[in-house]
Amino acid sequence: MLKIVVCVKAVPDPKEAHKIKIDPATKILTRSDVPFVLNLVDKNAMEAALQLKEQLDAHITILSMGPPPADNIVKECLALGADQGFLLSDRAFGGADAYATAYTLAKGIEKIGPYDVVLCGMASSDGSTEWVGPEMATFLKIPVVTRVNEIVEYDGEWWKVKAGLENGYRLVRVKLPAVFTVTRDLNTPRSLTFSGIIKARKKEITQWGIDELAVPEESAGQKGSPTIISNLATIDSKRTVEIITGTREEKAEQLVQKLADTGLI
Amino acid sequence: MIDFTFTEEQEMFRKAAREFAETKVADKVPEMEETEKASDEVVKALGEAEMMALTIPEEYGGLGLGYTARLIALEEISKVSVATGMMLQIFALGIEPIIQFGSEEQKKKYLPALAKGELLASVAVTEATGGSDPTGIRTSYRKEGNDYILNGRKCFITNSHIADTITVLAKDEENPKAFNAFIVEKGMEGFKPTREEHKLGMRGCNTGELAFENCRIPSENLLGVEGKGMRVALAAIGDVGRGGMVGCALGLHAACLEASVKFANERILYGKPISNLQTIQNKLADMKIDLEAGRLLGYRATSMQDKGMRSSNEFAVAKYFTTEAAQKAAKMAVDIHGGYGCMEEYAVSRYLRDSFVLGPSAGTSDIMKVIIARWVLS
């Protein structure tokens, strides 16, 4: 049986992004009343797992690190068709950067048991580092392919995947177990169904804290995070309006000139 | 202690319904408005998304989720398209008599296919001579051997031309006090849908007339006890019918508020968004107050219904309040939009038209007051 672990993250709902403020002193995002949702591209990782399960004998485990309310998104993945869920939640995990997150997730994966494939989204909509996948693979000492947009061959120990590059793509043959970070081009995620939600009633979510994972305190959360954010600011995008006058030809000429001056054309 | 919060699971139902409405219904709305027809694709998608299975018991292939889950789904779908909400609401109303009064054979024969969305349902009570007063109907039946012969016409029937099974109320030819409810199937000899209506609003749902001319109905298709059909029809209309209209109204109301907030934040006058004007804020607050109150009334009624309690009076209050409130909200939404609100490019113009169609179905506001007054005086 193919054992798949899908790593998912609860992120502030991008639709309510305007409510997220940056604390000027601590440089920490205040997201108090913004609801958590499943990170968008993680849905593609989830969909890939579900499609694999439809074609192979597979078992899907969901793994997430986050505060207790993040169990919502784990439940959502169970309702979409995953088999079991784990939430790594502890005050000590708070404030983790990509490195500490990857370390904690890797510990979680090791504790869950044998696995063949680890799928995760390419990046999270709030952090957007693209580091967690590769760093996790490093901690697990297994290969990683980032930005996968097609799983070409998946029957056996060696998989072939197509992965994005700036000006083209790579075709990568990789031996399992491996980590794959996926893009939104990989597939079209399915929607929740009422019957899936009912089936999820019987599926369990296990919560593990720092003690269960046996992660040393200095490696978890903010303490285990080498990243220092030197600055974080909101971009001010003010619009200005300028009325161009003259005859139609003059107006057109001025417009073209102005666009050329800004470098837009 | 009263719990006014939705469960995590109910929140997920809402999310599923919202995703469905936004991805499968929203982009079909312009076409439905233009053609004034229900969209086959939307009907098919409703079936695939298990929306027809919500209230059908599990042993007959449904999800058995009850009426709070149904209200959640209707609210979210109606927020995107009230016409689609209406189609689904009348579907559930049409099958409720089978769920409540159907024989084991009838349930086994119809419910699994209805749950899968392979069959579409409706209910036909109203006639030219009887809407608010259903005893005034003239469609009649007489027994002939093992069959019933049905004659008459129905009007204002939702899903008239697209339904596969219709629960039809008729009167005994000889005894004006006796009524029967029958399951009529599409294609039965002597039955045909006739005129299709052009409505002020809810254009994307099909409404029309049905004609029965010596339509022969086998006695297996009689619902409930011979002669007691009025009870069959009214029981379903009392809670499932009114509850469904509450869902349509709440969804429309929420859509009006959302569109108004968006417009008020975007429209700049005197150098600032009009949401800074106190008059506009007042309107938004009024809309919000009614929406919150309507939700409490609606979900209180469905939670009673789910517990198996009598809830038709509570539904009468909720139906009156939410449909009237949705109309007011639609007017305020159009007002907030100024001239733009009168243009078809802005959804609020459709909301206003749709809001006026919420009233009559499952009983007018006057009739709700009659019921509520009877409740108070009893």
Ligand SMILES: Cc1cc2nc3c(=O)[nH]c(=O)nc-3n(C[C@H](O)[C@H](O)[C@H](O)COP(=O)(O)OP(=O)(O)OC[C@H]3O[C@@H](n4cnc5c(N)ncnc54)[C@H](O)[C@@H]3O)c2cc1C
């Ligand atoms: C979009 C739409 C879909 C519909 N779908 C269906 C359907 O699927 N199946 C179906 O059977 N019917 C359906 N109907 C019909 C609906 O149930 C009737 O329109 C409704 O019951 C009112 O009946 P009526 O139109 O005959 O109005 P009438 O009963 O003629 O009412 C006329 C006026 O008199 C008032 N009135 C009547 N009685 C009283 C009273 N006792 N006290 C005070 N005022 C009173 C009414 O409130 C109204 O203002 C639908 C209607 C619409 C608009």
